[in-house]
Amino acid sequence: MKLDTIITGGTLVTTSGRTRADLGIGGEKIVAIGRNLASVSKDARIIDAKGLYVIPAGVDVHVHLDLPFMDSNSSDDYNTGTRAAARGGITTVVDFAIPYGEETMNQAVDNWFKKAEGIACVDYGFHGTITNHRRHLPELPRLIERGIPTAKEFMIYANMGWQSDDDGIFAALEECRRLGAMLMIHAESSSVLSLLTSRVDNPEDKKKYGARLHTMTRPHYVETEAVQRAIKWCEVTGGKLFIVHLSTGPGADLVKEAQGRGVNVLAETCAHYLVLDDSVFGRKDGHLFACQPQVKTKADQKRLWQGLRENTLCNVSTDTCTFTTRQKSIWNGDYSKIPMGMPGLETLLPIVYTHGVLKRQLTLEQFVRKCCTDPAKVMGMYPRKGSLEVGTDADIAIIHPTRRIKVDWHKMETNADWSPYQDWELAGFAETTLCRGAVIVEDYKFTGQNGHGCFVPRKNPGNQ
Ligand SMILES: [Zn+2]
Known part of the structure; x- marks a missing residue:
């Protein structure tokens, strides 16, 4: 199995609970969930998520x-x-x-x-x-x-x-x-x-x-x-x-x-x-x-x-x-x-x-x-979006359980020159974000590419 990226040591969180497992990504998809994935795919990029929550983006x-x-x-x-x-x-x-x-x-x-x-x-x-x-x-x-x-x-x-x-x-x-x-x-x-x-x-x-x-x-x-x-x-x-x-x-x-x-x-x-x-x-x-x-x-x-x-x-x-x-x-x-x-x-x-x-x-x-x-x-795009399952888009956010960052619009990506939450101390910012396998936020900073985003067709909305 060829893995491009492996998120190791994190706690995967879904609607049904938490598991300690590695998450392996090939191309744009999640292709493996398990233990010690790094040992099977040695040249993959490793993202260390020890002590962090790994959630669907x-x-x-x-x-x-x-x-x-x-x-x-x-x-x-x-x-x-x-x-x-x-x-x-x-x-x-x-x-x-x-x-x-x-x-x-x-x-x-x-x-x-x-x-x-x-x-x-x-x-x-x-x-x-x-x-x-x-x-x-x-x-x-x-x-x-x-x-x-x-x-x-x-x-x-x-x-x-x-x-x-x-x-x-x-x-x-x-x-x-x-x-x-x-x-x-x-x-x-x-x-x-x-x-x-x-x-x-x-x-x-x-x-x-x-x-x-x-x-x-x-x-x-x-x-x-x-x-x-x-x-x-x-x-x-x-x-x-x-x-x-x-x-x-x-x-x-x-x-x-x-x-x-x-x-x-x-x-x-x-x-x-x-x-x-x-x-x-x-x-x-x-x-x-x-x-x-x-x-x-x-x-x-x-x-x-x-x-x-x-x-x-x-x-x-x-x-x-x-x-x-x-x-x-x-x-x-x-x-x-x-x-x-x-x-x-x-x-x-x-x-x-x-x-x-x-x-x-x-x-x-x-x-x-x-x-x-x-x-x-x-909205009819599950499980492609909103899940951590093998075969779905590798859209992932990795967050620290407690680390707080002070909201400051000067340091934000939005063009707004103010924030309703200016100076609030908030945890839960993405330390790392992946969108279809590509790392687009690293160490809380945007590192993605213009034009990476693509249209997501939807069907059968209204089911919870
Ligand atoms: Zn509106």
Whole structure:
């Protein structure tokens, strides 16, 4: 047996437990797991993982890279965004290809391929985006053929021409059921949100409350009402529904209750909802933290962690959408003009590891399940991604059990010149990352190659 690389002496961690074993890599695949592999393949490169955890690399199924925004783009493209992913121990990202104007879903996918090809450093996939169900739903079969069996609808963003109303959600769920696809939903209640924002749409309130208006105009029911409605359409159509970036505890209750009744609904949460709360909007730089939906309260954090433990929530994503402090500064005191989104790829695994595993909110195995294995399963790329099995892609992160590194955006790969977690001491950064057999992070530094990343076709989503 010819092995190119052998990871020796580490503790392999999967969803089902831990084993002390060497892991042998040939080409892009894991080809052997066992003891003393170095003795059978003498000229292989050895990576010493003694005292370290060897896990399937992270899979982030909710990112936005190179997203057009006003006259520019979000600040991380497929190069810096995937470098950040690598350093965070993530080797697969799934982005949303969004049609603009009269574009078809498949044209949007073509556009996103152009953004990624030749510069992505880790593997990538795309979700479709349905902004007009009459025009876009007939395209779903072609999308599925291209390895994209998931598409998102937004329940808000009428002003951007992206919003889907109940008929669009209903029709998409029916079609997803027929074709074996999965509908993803950004669940917030558009008309009530508009009403609440219109009430503070005046210079006095904007001056008085600043960035806090972002949270004041989005009470929990803005999310929960929409979650409830989406679940209803899921239930009556029998379609598969995936609620993206769930931010509220009561939202998790609704998902749990529906799952208990056999409704085919899954939900993810994001790292920032697990560790940040809305007190950030009172900070001087509070506007930087604006994202949609916004971070909620400590009680929500607690409920979301519980949701992960009880498998109401299947995975943790980042919803990475970076803007520099300069891009964010165009808000100029008006919360409604803040470019929404935060960086997260570099810190996803460290946040969930440090605040989950080290704070005993999750076991080590649950951490692997929520950040690596289940996102791959749910989005239809398991076991190629998210596993440590012979025959699968050698996508691996090696992490130190306790060593903490202080988060400092100056030293990060992202183009964002700030981090929501600046100066936090986090463990769980990848000491080494491999993507399809290639070492792309060594000693915590990115050493990969532009263009190494390739497209990952997916099928049969929605299974946990
Ligand atoms: Zn998003």
